Amino acid sequence: MNETDLALLKAKYPTKTALATELINLEAILNLPKSTEAFISDIHGEYDAFQHVLRSGSGNVKQKVAALFAGKMTKNKISNFSFLIYYPKERLTAIKKRYASNEELCQWYLDTFTRLISLLHFVSTKYTRSKVRKALKPEFVYITEELLYADLDSVDKLQYYSKITENIITLGQADAFIIATCHSIQQLVVDHLHIVGDIYDRGPYPDKIMERLMQHHSLDIQWGNHDILWLGAVSGSQLCLANLLRICARYNNLSIIEDAYGINLRHLALFAEKHYQDNPAFQPKLMHNERPLSAAEKLQITQIHQAIAVIQFKLEGPAIARRPEFNMAHRAMLDKIDYAKQTIELKGKTYQLENTCFQTIDPKAPYQLTPEEQDLIDQLTTAFMQSDKLRRHMAFLVKKGSMYLTYNDNLIFHGCIPVDDKGKFQTFRLNGKDYAGPELLTVFEKNLRESFAYPHTTNDQATDLLWYLWTGPLSPLFGKHDMTTFERYFIADKETHFEAPNAYYRLRHETWFVDQLLEAFGLDPNTGHIINGHTPVKKGQSPIMADRKMLVIDGGFSKPYHKTTGIGGYTLLYNSYGMQLVTHQPFTSRADAIANLTDIISTKRVVDQVSHRKMVAQTDIGKKLIKQVRLLKELMLTK
Structure with missing residues (x-):
């Protein structure tokens, strides 16, 4: 025991009786059963469904x-x-x-x-x-x-x-x-809650989810790729901001920006109305139970969608040019277009473009923002950075969040650990040093925290790395080689839409690979699990992989995923008896649930069952208490 620890303990427990009382208390706690943890992933703004799962304890x-x-x-x-x-x-x-x-x-x-x-x-x-x-x-x-x-x-x-x-x-x-x-x-x-990424985007009420989480008694958050866009926007990344606004327009969620966070989009709407017309590729996606939009509302969102998408594509070129270490030159699109023929050459093949909206692009300087666009994106950046409510939500996200977490024998992260086809960690070179595996996630987290603490609008490295986390080929939150946003808007050939996933998503079915990852992060493969979100589990697929060591719990809270998954999401419970995977049916509405007792729990499947109940002594908290008990016993000997 060092002198500082000794002095602190002596001050806190000045008598032998006080020491004995605390020792009795701590050693008794070590023999209580482990409390229940719940894991929820990919909430995507679906507040009512999230609330129901939270209130019911899955x-x-x-x-x-x-x-x-x-x-x-x-x-x-x-x-x-x-x-x-x-x-x-x-x-x-x-x-x-x-x-x-x-x-x-x-x-x-x-x-x-x-x-x-x-x-x-x-x-x-x-x-x-x-x-x-x-x-x-x-x-x-x-x-x-x-x-x-x-x-x-x-x-x-x-x-x-x-x-x-x-x-x-x-x-x-x-x-x-x-x-x-x-x-x-x-x-x-449920004693402790793990949010395994993607609170934001697609659904209408991420702000309400954040307010609810801020009231929760005990939780942690592993950041998702969609959360990064909002963190990036508040940290000064205009690229993150443009992507964020584009997604909100795509899913008819611009009201989040204006009504929830008080950011005025009038200038964007006026600019879009001036330069853009109707365009089927940019019309908002509506859910079956949403209020139908009037023709005027639909047109305005379609125009905004085009305006911010073009600004995004313009901003991507300079970012890719100033960060050659990102290896994303193939993703700069606007200089590959033949504007006279309305075609583009990709991977040696020429494609006809459709639904184009390139009227503000100068073919001689395709990545140059017009003065209006520059003024617009600067105003929006300032508004996002100065939104008190948004800043408060992002501060909580940073405080409670991390790129990954090891907790009670479980490795928890949102997306993937980038690996090659043989399962070897892929390296990302930054400032002359290679990072891979746990070190890669750590350096990304360090840069994220730096960018949030010291916001920049001048495209510094930390801010650019936030955008890379959204879309980069070695981003552990994205997990694919390309994000084919441009192709999905403008090219009919669906072969160009394919986003090749990292080898992680194939290898995570293999027990040897999962064991290898657990060891790399300091966990025991005999008792550990990996818990992921990010990728919806499609109909017919199992969320339990690699001899029950890999669990994927993004079953699809988000309504756009329900056709793909056939369910309303997965959650996971972990108590002293083991783990249960909970399958949820799509949530109808809060009113229906309350009036008709409509529950969304359909099945519970035992993932891992222990022969002896797990006690507090076997948890991470227990390890800290055991260390404290040892120190107290050492102090007892000095009395």
Whole structure:
């Protein structure tokens, strides 16, 4: 023990009794069962579906209700009670309408109090009392603890407990108490949350998701490629900003920019209206249940979509030229076009272009922004960097986020680890040094944090690397050789649309390869798993690979993916008994879920089951506690 550690411990535990008390507490905690972790990936702005999964604990709440009340509740009653816990405020409104008399309602309240306290006790048994107390709402801590730890066999206190519950009702606190208790149950059912990337883009409410995550009691985030665009825009990357706006226009989500983050797009709309017309390739993609757009709305979005796409393609050329280390010269498109013939030459083959919108491009200087375009992108960059709400959300994303995480024997990252066909780490050369494997992810993270802390609009290296993370051939978040955005807009031949995936996506089915990765990141292949998002699991494919060591949990929260996946997403639960993969059906709507008790949990599949329950001592937190116990015991010897 060094002198600093010794001094700190002596100050915190000045007596032998204080030391002994802490040792007793810590060694007892080490013998509690491991708490439950939940893994969610690729939320893509689908706030209501995300909220439902979060409130239900990926189905864990209903599982606990069914286990506790087996033989006492019918299947229908289990569902009703579970939905009360998911949506207590809304369900209370509906339930109270059923009771004609106050006496009947009071009886329902008393029965519900008893059931909720029983469930709260059931889900809190593997936690210390102090941890349970932190999960209770402060205004009801005293009442809840009295009921939670009640000795119902004691005749002397039965009237005491009865008076507590009666007064909750007579003093008008019944609804507030139920809501508070339901929220405590939600928190205790899942102790820690892992978000495995892509909170942003496609869906309409990423801002609401961020607000909800900022209220969560315990979580971490592994950045996804779509999250990087928003981090990049706030850090001054005009390329990230242009891509972000293009995607919002493509999926009819420009309201996120204006309504959620207060960024005015009027100048962009006026510029687009002046220079662009209707174009079928740039019309917004609408989901089947979205409000139909008027002709004027549809035209405006189509024009904006073209304007920002052209600005993006213009910005790409100079970035590729100033960063030869990115090896992306083949992705600079505008100088490969024959503007007179409206053709382009790619890989020695000439293609006819269609749906073109090149009216602001000077064929002699194709990457030169017009003065209007330059002014426009500069204004937008300033607006993004100065949006207080967006900056607050991105600061949280940076604080809680990382490129990868090792946690309780699991290696968690969004996309891939770039490798060649034989599984050897591919190297990315930066400033004269080669980076590969874990070091590659670390250097990207270092540059991301630097860019966010010191925003630049002058295309410094750290900012350019943010754009590379979105689209670069060795980006662990993208995981493909090319992003064929240009080809998908303007070339009919679908062969040009193909985006060759990194060899990682083929090799991750192989046990030897997954073992190799786990070892490279310091984990034991005999107990470890890799958990990914990023790639939707198509119909007929399994998300469980490599002898159950590789788990891909992007089943498709995003509605555009539902046709491909046939489901509404995967989530993963990891408790003291092992891992369960949860399959979700597509979420209809919050209103439907509340009114009709429409759940989206369809199946749970055991991925890994342990022969002996995993205890806190076997977790990462346990390792820290064991080290602390050792230090405390050393200090005891000096007393």
